[in-house]
Structure formats: structure tokens, C-alpha cells
Amino acid sequence: MYRKILDLLQAGQSVAVATVTASRGSTPREIGAKMLVVGEGQIAGSVGGGCGEAQVLWDAVRSLAEGRPMMSVVDLTGEMSEESPTNCGGIMEIFIDPMLPADPVRPGPSSIRVAGILARAMDDREPVVLATLVTTPDPIRFPLGTRAVIWSTRQEGVERLPGASVILERAAQAIAGNRSRRIGVPIEGAAGEAAVFLEVLAAPDELVIVGAGHIAVPLARMAKVLNFEVTVIDDRSAFANRARFPEADRIIVADIAKSVADLRIAPNTYLVLVTRGHTFDQAALLQVIHKPAAYVGMIGSQRRVRAVFQFLRRMGVGEEDIQHVYAPIGLSLGAETPAEIAASILAELVAVRHKSRTAHRPRHRASTANEREIGEPRPDPGG
Structure with missing residues (x-):
């Protein structure tokens, strides 16, 4: 959102940023929810929809006109009723900050500097x-x-x-x-x-899908619903392309090991290896196993997993690092179709994201009902 704010300021437009800073009771938006107001009332984002948003819009337009910040207190307690279809009934305190291309005298960094720093x-x-x-x-x-x-x-x-x-x-x-x-x-x-x-x-948390086969397609699509930033990597342009992955934020078509090595791995990076062969898994794992990713998971049967781990040991990778690889990947849901397998993988990612005890990372997970489907998917040239 601050990239959008920066673009508006650089274009000479003022924008009021309305942010929910406190709430009590049953309110429609969480702390930190934002709405941008440009000009005489064009909006982006929401701080409550029909629940008091008209008041905030009015206050934001006034804030822009006067060039001064203000607090808008939205009291929704009078809107509570059994017939009301909305989640209204509490009180929200919404701070409105007018960000101007050329701020008047104001302590602290200017609006355009703040937007640039945050972007x-x-x-x-x-x-x-x-x-x-x-x-x-x-x-x-x-x-x-x-x-x-x-x-x-x-x-x-x-x-x-x-x-x-x-x-x-x-x-x-x-x-x-x-x-x-x-x-x-x-x-x-x-x-x-x-x-x-x-x-x-x-x-946002980043999901890197290494391998653009039949499981990767629903995995990328579902991950966007869960607010992951999605990167897809494969060395085959026939598989890694915008037609197959319209939702992906980034598609990399290049050597798999080199592409993975060039990634910026952060503590909120999740890597899922669903390549077409264990040699690609091995090459990719060698590049990331020492890095601080939140999650590294590999598709494969118990046999394939053992073979890859034995290779890693021969390459000098320690047991502690190997123990951090989730394999075979995914929670046991009895998955059969590519979409179901993708769902089982994402269920594990969500469990890790929230540090749930349902997410395990043993070196050799016990056989599960969906091991064949997850570990040995039906033959497909997409891997």
C-alpha cells in the first residue's frame, strides 16, 4: 500500500491514510486495517465497509482540506441487532493522516520520505x-x-x-x-x-515452488488465497509460464539449482520442492538447507526421501540441518488428486506458520494413508 501512496505523492496528489488503531467490542476490521482517500473521495481499501465508513470518508476529506491529522471515533454500538447482517457493534478509533506532496512544517520525516522508506x-x-x-x-x-x-x-x-x-x-x-x-x-x-x-x-510470507508440474498449479492458486507471495521455478518454459500460473507473483525459467541459489531466503520464506526427479531435489536442497527458511519441504516416497538424505550426508550436510526438511511433504489427509495433494501441503504450511503441533519434521515420517499420492504421484510429464 505504501508503494501506491508513494506513487500518488510523486504525482503531486495528496492522500489521507485512515488506520484502525484501536477497537472495542465486535468490529468489522482488525487493528491496522487501512483505507486511502484521494481527492474528494476516491477510496482504496476499507476500514469497515458499511459499518461507519461514510463517517471516516467524510473526516478524511476534511483532513485533506485542512491539512491536519485527526482521530475519527466510530461508534457502532447502536447498529447491533439480531437482524443486522454485518459484524457491527463495537467502537473503532481510526487515525487519519493527511500525506501531502509538500508537507507544511511538521516534525519528523516528511510524508514522501516516509512513503519512500516503507516502500x-x-x-x-x-x-x-x-x-x-x-x-x-x-x-x-x-x-x-x-x-x-x-x-x-x-x-x-x-x-x-x-x-x-x-x-x-x-x-x-x-x-x-x-x-x-x-x-x-x-x-x-x-x-x-x-x-x-x-x-x-x-x-508477506513467500512460497517458492520448485518444479512447475501438475501439483504446482493448484498449489500456487491456493497459496494466493492464503496471502502467500508466490514464486515458481522450473527450467522448462512449457511448464513455467504465465498461462499455467496466472496468479504467481514471479516465474523463473532457468537452471533450477542456480535459480534456488540466487534466491533471497528470509525467515518468512517457505520452499516446496515438487520437481520431476530426485536429482533436482538434491541440487536444490544443497542450495537452501543451510539458510534460514521458515519451511523446506520435499515431495517423495520414503525410498526417494532416504536416497536424497543419504546423498546430503555424503555431501557433508549435518543431521540437524537434514532434520529441518519436511519429508515426505504434507499432512496426512488421504489426498489423491493434485488439488488435494496441494491442499495437504498448504495445510502443513499453515500449521508451521502458526507453529501448530500438527506440523512435524522427522527425518523419516511413518507411512500415511496418502503417502503414495504425495510421495509417488501418478505419472505426469510435468513432474
Whole structure:
């Protein structure tokens, strides 16, 4: 979203960014949900749909016209009824930040600088926190809307916020937990405390599908529904192409081992090896087994898995690294079709994502009802 904001600012357009910073009761959107308002009311995103969004839109247009940030409190308690089809009934506090191409005098980094920093951080898959002062009992010393940007190892603008040391500590916790939050910060000599919203921006989890065969097609499609950024790798353009993978964010047609070696592997990268042969699995595993991926899984029967692991040992790979490979891949769902096999793989990815005990990574998993289907799919030239 900050890439879109940056594009608008660079084109000379102002944009109001409405963010849910707190909620109580049954509300339609989660903390951190956003809506952009451009011009006299063009919108992107949502902070609640029919549930109070008209009020937020009105406030956002006013915020842009006046060039000042404001808090919009949406009280939906009067909308609760058994007949209501919407999930309305609580209270949302939505901070509206007018981001202008040329900001008036405002402490902290400018709107266009903030948008540029955050857009680059997303491109680089580097987690970052945008800290914004959303309530203040002392607007003279600490103006509403003062911003700072905080990375894991550096910051810009925090000294302009109250309680800088507290903000830095809580921002580090927010990055570690990948969860946005609003915190209270006391201001010496002021009645009451300020509130700072710590918005964590982290790149989406990335699923790298190595092998573009018959299982990869439904796997890529379903992964997008689960908010994965999808990369497909194969050395055959007849299989790895936009016609077969319209949903993929990136398609790489090149030598498999080299392509995997060139990947930027992050702690939120999930690698699924569904190649057409164990030699390709071996070559790919050698490139990633020492890297900090969230998940590395390999398709194959028990026999194929044992052969690949024996090869890795001969190549000097330690048992601890081998134990981190999920193989045979997927949860035991009795899968038969490529789509069902893809579903079993994604079920395991979701379990790992949420650290569920249903996700295992033993070196030799016991035989399961769907081992034949997952380990030895029906013959297909796509692998």
C-alpha cells in the first residue's frame, strides 16, 4: 500500500491514510486495517465497509482540506441487532493522516520520505515500524501526527516523540511478534499520556515452488488465497509460464539449482520442492538447507526421501540441518488428486506458520494413508 501512496505523492496528489488503531467490542476490521482517500473521495481499501465508513470518508476529506491529522471515533454500538447482517457493534478509533506532496512544517520525516522508506523496506523484505503519535495531551511540544521510522538496528525521527526509549523497546517487540499495536506513553508535565501507534510492516510470507508440474498449479492458486507471495521455478518454459500460473507473483525459467541459489531466503520464506526427479531435489536442497527458511519441504516416497538424505550426508550436510526438511511433504489427509495433494501441503504450511503441533519434521515420517499420492504421484510429464 505504501508503494501506491508513494506513487500518488510523486504525482503531486495528496492522500489521507485512515488506520484502525484501536477497537472495542465486535468490529468489522482488525487493528491496522487501512483505507486511502484521494481527492474528494476516491477510496482504496476499507476500514469497515458499511459499518461507519461514510463517517471516516467524510473526516478524511476534511483532513485533506485542512491539512491536519485527526482521530475519527466510530461508534457502532447502536447498529447491533439480531437482524443486522454485518459484524457491527463495537467502537473503532481510526487515525487519519493527511500525506501531502509538500508537507507544511511538521516534525519528523516528511510524508514522501516516509512513503519512500516503507516502500523500499517492502521491496527489500525488511521489517520496519512506522510510529505515529495518534493522541497527545501536549500538542505544542508533541504535535499530533508526529512520525518516526524504526528498523531492527536503526531509527529516524524517534527523538521527536515522547518516551523515545519506551517506543524503541516496544517497537522491537512489535517487529519480533509481527504485530501492530498502540501503546501509551507518559509525558512529563502533561495531564494524561500520549498514544503512539506502532505499525509493523513486513513483507508477506513467500512460497517458492520448485518444479512447475501438475501439483504446482493448484498449489500456487491456493497459496494466493492464503496471502502467500508466490514464486515458481522450473527450467522448462512449457511448464513455467504465465498461462499455467496466472496468479504467481514471479516465474523463473532457468537452471533450477542456480535459480534456488540466487534466491533471497528470509525467515518468512517457505520452499516446496515438487520437481520431476530426485536429482533436482538434491541440487536444490544443497542450495537452501543451510539458510534460514521458515519451511523446506520435499515431495517423495520414503525410498526417494532416504536416497536424497543419504546423498546430503555424503555431501557433508549435518543431521540437524537434514532434520529441518519436511519429508515426505504434507499432512496426512488421504489426498489423491493434485488439488488435494496441494491442499495437504498448504495445510502443513499453515500449521508451521502458526507453529501448530500438527506440523512435524522427522527425518523419516511413518507411512500415511496418502503417502503414495504425495510421495509417488501418478505419472505426469510435468513432474
